[in-house]
Amino acid sequence: EPEVTQTPSHQVTQMGQEVILRCVPISNHLYFYWYRQILGQKVEFLVSFYNNEISEKSEIFDDQFSVERPDGSNFTLKIRSTKLEDSAMYFCASRETSGGYNEQFFGPGTRLTVL
């Protein structure tokens, strides 16, 4: 069964460093998302991406964050200068088509630890 994959599973970085989290969405999917979950808190929406541009972003997704689909398969989230409060699980999700119901398929997540 097709699935969303994410790498790495765990990333440890120093405060102020740049990190890139990678996702490979399901191959025929057109809509892509990043969510995050701080330990013990709710899953929060960060950004959605379609047709090579951001379609919606939350207040969390400030200038330190960027997303890119550099080729036909990868979808990346970059954090330019990490802060301690960026420590969280980051989930990528993808969706097949427009319209209809909103079934998003989530990856297993990347645990980001900022020291």
Add this chain to the structure above:
Amino acid sequence: DAKTTQPPSMDCAEGRAANLPCNHSTISGNEYVYWYRQIHSQGPQYIIHGLKNNETNEMASLIITEDRKSSTLILPHATLRDTAVYYCIVRVGGDYKLSFGAGTTVTVRA
């Protein structure tokens, strides 16, 4: 988005049906009811969705009241692997974010 209310936690015996309630009294006519679950910090997993008719798939059944103000997710034969946080989300269809609340923590006991 319509607000949803779910109990914070519930227990269920293995092999028995688990009935998870969700109130969404402000739901609009074009909003779907979606259920997702999250098993111990894994990525959320889609379970089922419905608009106004009851729905069933290989994982669960969704019963939506006639006035659509509440719904119940039914796991027909709960197993230990069904222990998870279950989220009821009300949203229009299309390319929109999912807004997760606190959900219901379901613990299936042997």
